[in-house]
């Protein structure tokens with residue numbers, strides 16, 4: 001039987017595995033929609049119908065797509081297929097994820113597909129920017145669905161960062177190639193045991209986090225919803241006030257801890273379980289922890305000196321909010337935009353950083369900053385000693401030139417995309433602070449921005465329609481580490 | 497006679513030629529101070545005494561310094577001496593340039609050394625940010641002195657960009673090495689005939705510009721003061737309203753033309769005079785002109801559509817203000833911050849760009865953007881064809897890896913310095929827009945920033961003391977292309 005006789009012949013042959021995998025993911029998404037069906041049915045909210053219909057539509061589309069594009073996947077994906085898979089899958093899932101809220105009777109989302117899609121993208125990309133006002137009174141199904149999307153997005157991005165990006169060699173991710181992916185041309189869906197292990201750890205962390213929340217302050221439902229969005233460093237809450245809704249120091253410390261747990265490379269947990277003690281000496285983790293420590297001490301000192309807080313309060317506020325921004329979670333226990341201009345500037349800068357690669361965090365990722373620092377050091381030495389040779393070492397290994405090149409390109413593109421998005425938002429008539437902070441909040445998947453409109457106590461509801469679509473694009477672009485999206489705009493990609 | 501027997505033995509031997517050259521520049525500066533003496537004496541302003549005293553002090557210090565550090569310069573400078581010369585000379589001249597205003601009886605500057613020094617640095621670095629309110633009534637001597645500092649700074653930076661930076665190999669400037677500097681380890685004060693030619697062209701352009709201003713609208717003094725700050729793309733005016741003081745379309749077009757004339761590499765004029773027609777095909781110039789054309793058309797269209805201007809008015813306003821910002825001159829004929837959020841964002845972005853290297857403009861310089869674009873292109877192609885080889889060509893030549901590396905480091909450092917300066921300004925309690933735009937206005941030597949305080953119709957007078965010193969540092973840092981200043985902070989520089 002020749003290829004063109006397949007029912008999926010409408011798609012170019014190389015795209016078939018991509019659509020096939022996307023179809024499978026839709027079926028999984030449809031299964032996830034049954035959870036909000038359950039909780040709405042339990043709480044007697046008629047919204048369960050919307051989720052059930054959504055689930056049926058999604059499942060049907062997923063099954064149909066899988067069927068018409070059926071093919072063998074045992075050979076893994078080619079480079080081009082891997083490039084295509086990431087944006088196609090992410091966009092498709094976000095579209096289907098928007099169906100239940102859009103067909104629901106929840107006034108905040110049913111009126112506008114823009115709002116439903118924005119919330120869905122913001123969920124799946126673990127951004128956590130919301131257009132909903134009045135979360136405290138929102139139906140449980142909707143709240144659970146948002147949290148679930150973030151949780152799925154969190155584990156999804158770990159998978160992309162481990163299995164796809166290193167093989168593509170984008171943004172210096174070739175540093176994290178494993179032995180097997182190094183040797184082959186194909187992107188291998190390598191090591192199911194690693195995947196299983198990481199999923200188990202993700203589930204376990206979520207459960208422990210939820211239990212702790214519940215023990216300390218929250219109702220079981222609140223605990224579940226927040227656990228789903230803490231470990232995924234995603235940040236949706238069940239209250240407009242976010243974590244400030246609970247005036248409970250223990251709760252805030254627990255959240256700080258689990259946000260941090262989502263910001264380290266998840267393979268580290270596996271290696272620890274396998275008894276590899278040296279996993280703790282991971283260079284990225286130490287850089288992240290040192291950065292956080294310095295920032296927390298600085299902010300806490302400022303809060304004591306300039307804000308008149310007690311030392312314990314200052315330390316808790318500083319830890320929570322610094323960790324929340326750097327891990328790109330986006331929870332808030334306080335409006336740090338009221339802590340003075342210096343703090344506004346500081347938090348603005350921290351929004352770019354992000355956590356470790358292979359974690360659920362967004363942002364530029366700390367290893368890229370480490371690589372850039374090595375590069376700057378050697379370049380300065382070269383200015384002083386033009387004939388010297390200055391090897392650039394990272395985590396005990398020599399940094400290859402192509403890694404440095406990729407990281408540099410990533411930084412450049414990040415600022416290009418950031419500037420373009422900021423400008424586009426200003427063209428949609430948002431003011432400077434809202435645009436400049438909204439662009440990084442989207443691109444780094446942090447969630448809240450700065451300023452009175454979209455700041456930590458604000459909301460994206462009132463933004464003009466056009467700016468919401470721009471932000472959706474920014475969230476996807478940032479979540480997929482730029483290249484996998486931008487490469488689609490190169491004509492060579494479609495020709496080659 | 498051994499080295500230590502020289503009277504200049506207090507300075508390390510390698511620094512002696514640096515101080516010697518600085519001393520000579522001070523003597524030239526003292527001579528320049530006689531011009532304001534003359535004009536204040538002519539107009540009967542008692543300020544002539546301040547300039548005369550300043551001139552005597554400067555001349556004495558310069559002569560003394562030259563004497564105690566006397567040495568042979570015929571061998572040229574070593575790398576390290578060249579690195580040291582640029583910041584030492586610039587800072588020293590700015591300090592002495594602040595003396596006459598500080599000891600004058602002009603209330604705006606005599607009260608505070610901060611203000612006098614800020615105005616001097618802003619002059620010498622061709623930035624054009626001012627702390628003076630009421631320029632229209634300021635004494636002629638002060639006005640001429642500010643303009644003269646800018647004019648001297650303009651020709652000074654052309655010299656640095658031609659003679660020093662290429663040999664140091666900072667920020668990709670090694671691209672502009674001439675044959676002789678390529679072969680030698682020493683930084684040669686090469687080709688006095690080139691230097692003479694460029695000075696003559698600079699003088700000629702200034703004279704033609706001044707004559708045109710005078711013919712069209714200005715008094716001889718205004719024409720002189722503005723000609724000195726137009727060709728140097730520096731931007732000090734004799735009126736608080738800047739060029740908007742003259743409601744004369746011809747004047748604005750003349751200014752646009754001469755700002756542009758200061759933004760092209762001055763060696764091009766020499767080559768044109770030598771009959772080299774291909775000088776006109778310079779890659780940088782065409783990139784700059786194309787960029788300006790696109791931006792002017794975009795802004796003019798916006799002004800017609802959204803602002804209701806006539807086409808001729810829109811074209812004039814757009815041309816003048818776009819050219820003023822991109823060439824980092826900083827004149828204004830209108831408050832473009834009132835043209836809507838999109839225009840604010842656009843002008844903010846344009847402040848980073850700058851003109852060609854080897855011109856009087858500040859900013860990052862267009863050739864660096866060209867190099868970055870080549871790099872991004874080849875990196876994307878490499879993602880698609882991992883085994884391909886993609887030569888990066890600039891101006892018909894293959895770009896060496898070290899040039900690309902240096903340009904990348906320059907971009908990185910520019911944004912690091914920019915972010916640090918913004919944060920520092922916010923720490924000095926300036927708001928976000930003032931800090932973010934003030935930092936780039938200083939670093940790119942544009943002059944005015946954005947927002948109600950330091951915008952095109954605003955003023956730096958009311959800023960807190962600390963922020964003025966930060967901006968002074970930023971202006972020097974940007975003017976000297978970062979490296980020559982930052983390298984002083986490396987302990988290896990002082991050891992080696």
Ligand SMILES: [K+]
Nearest residue numbers: 127234329446
């Ligand atoms: K987030």
Ligand SMILES: [K+]
Nearest residue numbers: 623730825942
């Ligand atoms: K300027």
